[in-house]
Structure formats: structure tokens, C-alpha cells
């Protein structure tokens with residue numbers, strides 16, 4: 001740390017998911033020392049990158065295979081355990097085995113050019129001055145939402161998604177809400193891409209010649225940008 005409280009390092013790796021850990025491994029292999037020549041900052045409370053946030057029914061046996069981190073395979077995992085637990089534990093072991101010393105939870109908030117060369121990172125742990133930044137923050141925290149007509153009035157059902165509330169499905173609801181929920185589930189099963197919306201003008205172009213979608217619905221064809229009918 002210099003005399004104005006800025007921590008100086010050669011490289012900052014922001015994010016300790018698959019990408020960040022692999023970068024940190026190769027920095028070590030190239031002779032860089034953690035906490036001296038480089039630091040890994042991650043704002044999640046525990047190891048695993050995006051994985052610990054996967055729904056509990058996604059067991060390890062159901063994932064489409066996981067590319068191993070460099071230098072250590074993941075072997076002998078129980079296929080019936082949630083992948084969030086299996087891969088979280090694997091990443092934790094990996095960090096310890098290679099002494100990567102991930103700082104968490106540390107949020108990287110801004111990156112800007114320093115006056116005399118290095119990049120300046122503002123983090124919840126203070127300011128870092130670094131020659132290089134590996135941005136390995138993934139795509140999960142701020143997913144890209146594509147534009148589609150009517151999205152400004154789209155609302156989902158209130159509350160967190162079911163996988164965030166593991167016991168949600170088994171909770172006893174008042175009779176009226178149970179019926180409504182069953183009806184909504186059946187409707188979603190029949191028309192997975194159809195959501196009720198107030199009427200919108202639809203896409204520009206000639207009037208459809210075949211049966212038009214019911215007013216106030218968004219169909220899979222709208223989502224693809226064609227404005228046609230849903231199956």
C-alpha cells in the first residue's frame with residue numbers, strides 16, 4: 001500500500017468464477033505471487049462463481065459436463081448432489097490448493113485511468129492501482145436483456161423465482177390462490193411463450209393475412225421479431 005492508502009499491484013483479477021480462477025492459476029504458474037503481484041477480488045460470499053446460485057434441483061448428474069479448471073480435475077462427484085454444492089466445493093478446494101487467496105466479498109465498483117499510468121479500481125476494500133485488469137465478472141450479475149415489443153409493460157409474478165424459495169412449491173396456499181396458481185401453471189405449460197399484456201401496436205409492416213394473434217399477447221414469433229402467430 002502506498003502513502004495515500006492505495007494498494008499497488010501488477011494485476012487485478014475481478015471475479016473468481018471459472019474464468020477468474022483459471023487466470024489466477026496461470027498468473028501463479030508464470031511466477032506471480034498472490035497478494036503481492038496480483039489479487040483476485042470476488043463479490044460473492046463463497047466460492048463457486050455463478051454455480052452456487054443455480055437452482056437446487058439441478059444436480060451434478062444433470063449438468064452438461066463441466067470443463068475442468070486447469071491443473072485439477074473434478075472427479076468422483078455424487079451425481080445426485082446439487083451442482084451448486086459440488087462445484088462450489090470444487091472451486092473452494094481449487095482456491096486453497098493453489099493458494100489463490102481470493103478476497104471476498106469484495107465488490108469492484110469502478111475502473112478508471114490513473115493520472116500517471118496505472119488503472120485505478122474503486123472497490124469495497126479500498127482503491128487498487130494496477131497495471132492490468134482481468135475482467136472475469138461473468139454474465140450473470142447483469143444479464144443482457146434484449147428489446148422486445150411491449151417489454152415496458154411486462155410484469156412477472158411478484159416475489160423471487162421458485163428456485164430461490166426451495167419450499168415455495170410445497171407451501172400450503174389459500175384455496176383461491178391454489179386454483180389460480182394451478183390455472184396459471186396449466187396455461188404456461190400449453191403456451192410457454194405467451195404472456196398476457198395490454199394491447200400493443202405490433203411490429204411495423206403489412207397487416208397479417210392469416211389469423212392474427214389475440215390482442216394483448218406476445219408470441220414466440222414476436223420475440224423472434226417476426227410478429228406472426230404462436231403454435
Ligand SMILES: Cc1cc2nc3c(=O)[nH]c(=O)nc-3n(C[C@H](O)[C@H](O)[C@H](O)COP(=O)(O)OP(=O)(O)OC[C@H]3O[C@@H](n4cnc5c(N)ncnc54)[C@H](O)[C@@H]3O)c2cc1C
Nearest residue numbers: 015017018019042043044049050063064066107108137138
Ligand atoms: C442455464 C445455464 C446452464 C449452464 N450449464 C452449464 C453446464 O452444464 N456446464 C458448464 O460448463 N457451463 C454451464 N453454463 C455456463 C457457465 O455457468 C458459465 O460458462 C460460467 O459460469 C462462466 O464462468 P465465468 O467465470 O465467466 O463467470 P461466473 O461463473 O459468472 O463468475 C463471475 C464471478 O465474478 C464475480 N463478480 C461479478 N461482478 C463482480 C464485481 N463487480 N466485483 C467483484 N466480483 C464480481 C461473481 O461473484 C462471480 O463469482 C450454464 C449457463 C447457464 C446460463
